[in-house]
């Protein structure tokens with residue numbers, strides 16, 4: 001049977017990127033998505049904003065919701081200090097299998113724990129299963145109707161501390177209106193919008209950075 005797009009994306013990484021070189025993995029995926037097949041990675045333009053926020057926060061404990069093929073996982077993990085950990089949740093087994101290979105190709109498997117499962121099932125288990133008290137940085141890029149319920153779940157599970165930074169992709173396109181209204185109106189968050197473009201296109205999109213105030 002015909003291969004899937006994530007499988008073709010992984011092939012492009014293995015063909016064009018250098019093992020152990022995260023930047024070459026990022027460039028190979030961006031080239032594939034610009035010149036061969038669009039895919040829903042954050043991309044290079046919004047990816048640079050992600051890089052700057054991660055560098056500013058310099059987090060020890062990171063949670064990513066929605067791994068897909070591991071593009072943003074690699075972008076984040078390559079910037080983490082030694083000893084820092086990234087847990088990424090992905091409930092589609094096929095995507096998880098591709099992402100594992102992309103993360104290994106980038107040489108970042110020691111910094112990343114890819115958990116194959118649903119965010120709603122695993123957020124409540126972060127303490128007892130991973131010994132995580134709170135996260136320093138959370139990247140939201142999974143199904144858009146899950147951003148708000150999962151944020152409330154993280155609050156309820158005590159996983160956010162004063163200063164935890166949430167960064168959400170696609171707040172314009174496809175859009176997350178309920179999440180945006182919540183973080184922008186809640187007294188528990190200081191929120192700001194980074195205007196950009198939908199990956200590999202000229203359409204507007206952007207990232208919302210929200211600092212939990214405790």
Ligand SMILES: Nc1ncnc2c1ncn2[C@@H]1O[C@H](/C=C/CNC(=O)c2cc([N+](=O)[O-])cc(O)c2O)[C@@H](O)[C@H]1O
Nearest residue numbers: 040066067068089090091092095117118119141142143
């Ligand atoms: N509750 C959950 N727990 C674990 N994994 C979960 C999950 N919900 C979804 N996922 C996974 O997260 C990814 C979904 C991304 C949705 N993005 C999108 O739909 C999307 C669409 C466009 N677009 O249409 O232009 C552009 C973008 O940047 C986008 O991120 C998929 O890999 C999916 O399996």
Ligand SMILES: [Mg+2]
Nearest residue numbers: 042141169170
């Ligand atoms: Mg996205």
